[in-house]
Structure formats: structure tokens, C-alpha cells
Amino acid sequence: MLGRGKYCARWGYSCNIGDITQNLPTCSTCMENAGQYGIDYVNDNDYCSICTNWETCSDHPLLQTMAPSKYPYEMLLNDTYIVPFKLNYDMLQDAVSKAHTKLTSSLWTVDEVKQYLWVYGINNDAVASIIEHATNEKLYAYAERNKDTMPHEFNVMK
16 A cells, blocks of 8 residues: 555565665576576575575565664564565454554554554555554543543543
């Protein structure tokens, strides 16, 4: 949904394309190997240190990018990076559910939720709705826990 965004510039994928663009094209060594061993030549034992040979979704070290500044720490690879991944509907559902749960349980901040969902390409209106729903659920739970000391507030929310 954020096709022109930083993380979802390639349809159906999430990656910071701007940070990996210089590493994507096949380098001269890999081109030579493809000519010598065939176009489908892939060295499974080693990664090229110069290029990803147009691969955009693997665990190739050249595809690791710095996460956005407020990205949830627990979702990082090696405490620092995120890697590209292919998006699908189930992943989007899981991302929304995880963000909602983490926000309602106060494990993530609003900024962390925004950054996490941004990486999944979820548009700003949807993110705002998710945050609003989670905040309302959190407020309702608070009012319910304190209904004896705040009966008016609880009754208004019912």
C-alpha cells in the first residue's frame, strides 16, 4: 500500500531498496562465473562480497540494512539490522495483530508501532486506525479495572 515508500518500493516485498541498490546488480566476477558455468550458476557455499546477483530476498549480508530509528528492538536481526522479505496477506495480518497486542499491553510505544507497520507497507490511515483501536482498548481495560473508583468513566465507556 506504500509502493512509493522507502520499504515497499518493490511490489510484494519489504526492503530498504535505497540502501541495497548499489549491491543488487551482478558484478563482473559473478557475470564471468555465469558465462563460464551457466546462467543458473549459484555458489551455495559463499556469498559474493560485491553483489547479490539481483537477489533481493535472502540472508545475504549485503541485504542487511539499518532499521528505522524507532523500530522495535526485539524485531531486529543481530540487534541492529532488518533484512528484505516477501510480503503476503498472512504476514500483514500477523504484523497488525502483533502491533496491536504490543501497544495494548504497553510493550511497544506508538512510535515503535508506526515504524514496525511502515516496514510492512501499511498505509498511514490504516496505522492510525490500528493505533486508535489499541488505545481505546487500553483505556477501556483501565476503566474496567478501576470501575469501583471511577464508576462514571466506566459507565460512559460501556
